[in-house]
Amino acid sequence: MKLYSTTEKNALIVISLLKAHGVRYVIASPGNTNTAFIGSIQKDPFFKIYSAVDERSAAYMACGLAAETGEPVVISCTGATASRNYVPGMTEAYYRKLPVLAITSTQPISRIGHHVAQVIDRSVISNDVAKFSVTLPVVKDEEDFWDCEVKVNQAIMELTRHGGGPVHINLPTTYSLPFTEKENINCRVINRFTQTDELPALDASKRVSVIIGSHNCWSEEAILELEGFCNQYNTVVFCDHTSGYKGKNRMLFSLAAAQELYNIEELRADLTLHIGEVTGDYPLFNMVGKEVWRISPDGEVRDTFRKLRNVFEMPEMSFFKHYSKQVNQTSTNEYFKQCESFLKTVHNKIPEVPFSNVWLASKMASKIPSDSAIHFGILNSLRTWNFYDLPKTVTSFSNVGGFGIDGGVSSLLGASLAKPNKLYYGVIGDLAFFYDLNAIGNRHTANNLRILLVNNGKGTEFRLYNHHAAHFGADGDEFVAAAGHFGNKSKTLIKNYAENLGFEYFSASNKDEFEAVYQRFLNNSVTDKPMLFEVFTESDNESEALQIMHRLEVSTEGKAKQALRKVLGPKGLDVVKKIIRK
Template sequence: MMTYTREKNTQLLISLLKQHGVRYVVASPGNTNTAFIGSIQGDQYFTIFSAVDERSAAYMACGIAAETGETVVISCTGATASRNYLPGMTEAYYRKLPVIAVTSSQPIANIGHLSAQLLDRTVIPKDVAKLSVNLPIVKDNDDVWECEIKINQAILESCRHGGGPVHINLPTTFTKPFDVNKIQHARLINRVTIDDQFPLLEDKKVAIFIGSHKKMSKDVESLIDRFCEENNSVVFCDHTSAYKGKYRVHYSLVSGQEYNSIITERPDILIHFGEVTGDYYNLKIAAKEQVWRVSDDGEIRDSFRKLRYVFEMSLNSFFLNYVGHGTEINISYYETCKAKLDQVRNNIPEIPFSNIWAASQVSSKLPDHSVIHFGILNSLRSWNFFDIPDTVTSDSNVGGFGIDGNMSSLIGASLTNPEKLYFLVNGDLAFFYDLNVLGNRHVGANIRILLVNNGKGTEFRQYNHHANYFGEDTDKYIAAAGHFGNKSKSLVKCFVENLGFEYICASDKQEFLFQIDRFVTKNVQDRPMVFEIFTNSNDESCALEKMLSIDIDKKIVRKNKVKSVVGTSVISSVKKILGS
């Protein structure tokens, strides 16, 4: 009977080598690679050759790869063994030969502490490997995930864009005995190009998730609509997704509900494209089975930790493959999700004067064909609860996800079309962080800024934010309260008016409603505008809590109460005892 090492990182490597069809191994003798070689030497799947000299081993792998067209693994121990791979790996690099160098080692934490037979492999010459990864020693599920991703990346890269060598550093803990009969199965990720056979979608519940995305062509939007109709699909997106088609659902108000479950809306397969998203709540819609990532770059982006395929192609190429195969239109999935969203929205309670309340009043009144930008986190989240007119486009700096530069991005965009209105919703810390751009001589009259001034980084004072653990003490340094005039009624007013802006303000709902028509005036006026509203963090937190507590399932409420009383660790222990 075949037996394997107990070391999980090695098990995962073996599992994925098999699933990717890698069978040739050239092994060099050593101690740190015992977990790997000792495990595969009795496994009939692998064809293993021995080479004492690592220089020869690497060149032997080049010969095998060139002759067979298959990927070849070379395995060595610590010390200078891997240095001897460099000539052969360089040859493989310039000939684009798929060679995987698995260099075993002591834990990399020992580097720099005079450990014998331990070299630093974290940086390698540019032309010996297309990709170099260091695997963790597996201690928890996060380490399993990291191993799966890095191993898949490396193996896929060895055959990508013509092929070439890659490097996997495999640390060992020298664990004995070798008594594992069945290795841990690792999640396989495949890359699909336009020339490959596409996987099937038959009889699967399918949804689309779009992260932040550049402006989308009408042709692609139309293809997405056809895909939804032919595959009974729905598009989950937010105000940075750029999709304005028929089947979009801004679902964060539903997916954010703390006392209800969205399990009935969760798809079997989630098609993911776009970049970083600020819509944290919709990330909970992760597929039951698989995520398919579509991107021109073809990179592995496992946002949902269920990635199965990466389609290295344009959206147009992807969706063209999955439309035109049926004539029946079925949109029941979309209708179910839309009905659920409408149900929750129809029960929004009275909420305090806040960013969320402002969004509820302004979102539907934005002038046609205008543009709106959102500050990250609180502003974007608040406005994602509500739809904006179809002709209004929106954006947010969710790439780097910092508070700097929101106004500068808005100003830059506004310069391209002086006749179009450009709005921004921003918190006070972000506003003052980027203040100097308002003095730029190119600022046009088409700018409208809604400044939500609560005197701090109110995000850190939300009822559900971990930093609010410190209560009022959070304000001292984490939420940075009290800066920039501490909600001065004259600071922003005097500053922007001296720069030629129109200034209006509100401290409560009545004052806000009195000013709102001026702020959303349809045409470009004679000067830019700042609308400063003064809120407080308690009201901001209360508003968010009310919005996330609309749809209540009593079973979930009871379960949460039990967790708060006995703790999650006790519940986990009971489940283990019961075998559930």
């Protein structure tokens, strides 16, 4: 018996993941757009397929079959109004929490609304027809493949989540021919576990990294559970200034991970545990292990690093407590020591850098007064201050949730209202500051507020040596970096505004001017006025300083990669990577 399959990758991904998740029952209705899917499985011994001409009947058949077997059932139909006839049966499945997966095939989504025959809009469905609905892409590249793979995993897992229920996948086709005898593709399977499930084994001999994104305040109990896990597993806890964790095996590794001329692969973990929310510490992506486990009470699929294998829908504390009980050993801490050693090596090589946000962080980070809080503007300020640690009792935050520049000062102000006797610092660039300028005019602004304004007269992010907009050089200032607004680095604009609002103001345009005044800004007591310290820097110096910090450590492999990148360019390098993977 010959098994023919389509060349359409979105259909192949669906088939691969149905098999991986053990979904074998299919009720097929006739049609053309679903030929890629049905034609590829009709002779596959894994699937048990039934035919139903009437889609309304097919959906109800699936309800009966799912209820009787306790297993998910797929229903497949073509375009036009076929899927509309699924509605009654899917509604029944919704209220009975039956795992019915409707795969509605369709012509390309771009044809919707153009009077193309047999094309209808399924982008909005009734609330009680499916608990989850997704449209898959036509797979043209790696980005589409990843998107499709994740969405299909999500859809299949939702069939049994929170009691179960019907799910909808909209599957576009390109009517590709021929059907071949080529083997089906294998996809990455994502599984979800809850506290009542039997959890997968964690090999205690593996190197484990914990990457913490932005995180709410840690309870003492949660810290102790993670520390207990670190005592038994060979673990490093990679943090940035939004992670909030200050316990055992914590490591602020951003500077080490950012070394672009060093082959960091030897320091990667075997397994990465991902907790918290969005991170602004992009270099930590270089430290992700071969596979990722995501732990969060929301149980959602967050494939940040594109290596997600397991999702644990439970509190982090429960996860660490469970796995700590699974082994009876004390960790050698070898992985932590190795990373710590490399980080120290890199830090010891930091030279004098130009007057910049990097330099400011080097002078001030360790001297922020104890028990105070500090808020960072996104990208440049958060990135550069992540290179240096803060005192242990200082809490730190950044608006990495929406990752916009529009509310940094307001968030800082709001936080400062909570505890009038606690100092609240903010480090922010000029565009973000002026965007949120009205915040400091608020009548509730108190004397515990201190703002470090890094004013370089533009969005310096877009002028950095490694930003793709750097291609434009100085021409990027006009529109991309939005230079020249807000007084174009006026020495009096913010001074007058801040002083008129009752702020104590001081400024610096070079290292000597900074050294003369910055100690006042770091006074560890609440003074009789809020403070605004405006520091004027140049984007060229900002770029040079960052490049220096990114190239402190060099390895033969890292240098070779950099040379290849220069010779081949980004596209050529991608081609080489694809050839190597094959």
